[in-house]
Amino acid sequence: MxxxxxxxxxxxxxxxxxxxxxxxxxxxxxxxxxxxxxxxxxxxxxxxxxxxxxxxxxxxxxxxxxxxxxxxxxxxxxxxxxxxIEQLQNEVIKLSKQTSDMKSQIDDIRKLEEEVQTIKGSDKKTASADPASTGKAMGGVMHPATQDEVKDMLEQTRTMLTDMNEEVDNLKNSIVNTKEEALAVQQKQRVTPSIWPVDSRTITSGFGLRQDPFTFRPTYHSGYDISAPLNSKVKVTADGVVQSTGSDSLHGNNIVVSHSDGLRTWYMHLNKINVDKGEKVEKGQVIGLVGSTGRSTGNHLHYEVLKNGVSIDPKPYLK
Missing domain, CATH: 1.20.5 (Single alpha-helices involved in coiled-coils or other helix-helix interfaces)
Structure with missing residues (x-):
C-alpha cells in the first residue's frame, strides 16, 4: 500500500x-x-x-x-x-660652563702675555682674524644628526676640553714662570748701571793710565770724564740709595749711590746736588747738574763704577 x-x-x-x-x-x-x-x-x-x-x-x-x-x-x-634629551641638555650645560671657564683662563693668559710683552718692551700686536674665516656664509646638504653622532660629538668635545684644560694649565704656569723670570731680569736691569749719566757721549778721559791734566805725569784714572755743558742734567744710572753726598777740593760736589750686587756709582765735579744721603733714587732720576767744582779743568762729569769697593771700567755698563 x-x-x-x-x-x-x-x-x-x-x-x-x-x-x-x-x-x-x-x-x-x-x-x-x-x-x-x-x-x-x-x-x-x-x-x-x-x-x-x-x-x-x-x-x-x-x-x-x-x-x-x-x-x-x-x-x-x-x-x-x-x-x-635631558642628559644631552645637561651635557651641553656642562660643556658651556667648561667653555666659559676656558675663556676665563684664556683671558688670564692673554693678560699675562700682555704683561710679559710690556716687561720686555715688545710692541708686538695680536694678529687679527682672517675675514674669510669669520664670515657667516655657509651651506651644504642637510643630513640630520643621529643620537649616536651627537653622543660621539659630545664625548670628543669633552675629551678635547679636558686636554685643553691641561694644556692651558701648563701654558699658564709656563707664562707665570716667564713673567717671573722677566721681572727678575727687569729688576736686575733696574739695579744695574746700564745707562749714560748725561746726554753727552764725549769722553775726554777714559779709564786707566793717562797723562795728568795738571802735572802731565802718568797717572791712573779710575773712571770716565764726560764733557757736557754747564748745568746739564746728571742722571743716576741704576736704582739705589744715596750712600753719601759731599764736597771737597779733589772731587768737588759729588754723590755716591749704592746699588745691589756690591755695585756703587760715583758722580763728581757737580755744580749742584739734588738729592740727600739715604734717599732712594730710581734709574734715570736727575740727581745733580754738571759743573767744574774740585780738581777740574772745565765743565764735565767724572763718572765712576765700583765693584765691592774697587773701581772698574764703566764701559761694559754703558749701552
Missing part, C-alpha cells in the same frame, strides 16, 4: 474549558517536521552566533592587550627619549 504524505493530516483538539465547545485544527502531517527543523536551525544559528561572539570577544581582548603593550612601549620609549 503506498503512503500519501501530502494527504495525511494531524488533528489538534483545543478544549478551552468544560462549558466551551471543543475546537479542532487539522494541519498537514509535514508541518511539525518543518517546525522542528526550523527550531533546530534556530538553535544551530544561535550557537554559531554565540561562538562567533565569543571569538570576537577573544580577538578584541587580544587586540586590547596588544594596544596596551604598545602604549606601554611607546610611553617607555618617550620617557627614554626625554631622559636622553
Amino acid at each position: 503506498k503512503l500519501k504524505w501530502g494527504k495525511k493530516r494531524y488533528t489538534f483538539v483545543i478544549i478551552p474549558d468544560a462549558n466551551s465547545s471543543v475546537r479542532r485544527f487539522e494541519v498537514p502531517k509535514l508541518i511539525p517536521y518543518i517546525a522542528g527543523a526550523g527550531l533546530l536551525s534556530l538553535v544551530i544559528v544561535t550557537l554559531f552566533l554565540y561562538v562567533l561572539h565569543a571569538r570576537t570577544v577573544m580577538v578584541a581582548s587580544n587586540l586590547q592587550t596588544r594596544v596596551y603593550s604598545q602604549d606601554t612601549l611607546y610611553a617607555t620609549t618617550v620617557q627614554e627619549k626625554n631622559e636622553t
Whole structure:
C-alpha cells in the first residue's frame, strides 16, 4: 500500500474549558517536521552566533592587550627619549660652563702675555682674524644628526676640553714662570748701571793710565770724564740709595749711590746736588747738574763704577 504524505493530516483538539465547545485544527502531517527543523536551525544559528561572539570577544581582548603593550612601549620609549634629551641638555650645560671657564683662563693668559710683552718692551700686536674665516656664509646638504653622532660629538668635545684644560694649565704656569723670570731680569736691569749719566757721549778721559791734566805725569784714572755743558742734567744710572753726598777740593760736589750686587756709582765735579744721603733714587732720576767744582779743568762729569769697593771700567755698563 503506498503512503500519501501530502494527504495525511494531524488533528489538534483545543478544549478551552468544560462549558466551551471543543475546537479542532487539522494541519498537514509535514508541518511539525518543518517546525522542528526550523527550531533546530534556530538553535544551530544561535550557537554559531554565540561562538562567533565569543571569538570576537577573544580577538578584541587580544587586540586590547596588544594596544596596551604598545602604549606601554611607546610611553617607555618617550620617557627614554626625554631622559636622553635631558642628559644631552645637561651635557651641553656642562660643556658651556667648561667653555666659559676656558675663556676665563684664556683671558688670564692673554693678560699675562700682555704683561710679559710690556716687561720686555715688545710692541708686538695680536694678529687679527682672517675675514674669510669669520664670515657667516655657509651651506651644504642637510643630513640630520643621529643620537649616536651627537653622543660621539659630545664625548670628543669633552675629551678635547679636558686636554685643553691641561694644556692651558701648563701654558699658564709656563707664562707665570716667564713673567717671573722677566721681572727678575727687569729688576736686575733696574739695579744695574746700564745707562749714560748725561746726554753727552764725549769722553775726554777714559779709564786707566793717562797723562795728568795738571802735572802731565802718568797717572791712573779710575773712571770716565764726560764733557757736557754747564748745568746739564746728571742722571743716576741704576736704582739705589744715596750712600753719601759731599764736597771737597779733589772731587768737588759729588754723590755716591749704592746699588745691589756690591755695585756703587760715583758722580763728581757737580755744580749742584739734588738729592740727600739715604734717599732712594730710581734709574734715570736727575740727581745733580754738571759743573767744574774740585780738581777740574772745565765743565764735565767724572763718572765712576765700583765693584765691592774697587773701581772698574764703566764701559761694559754703558749701552
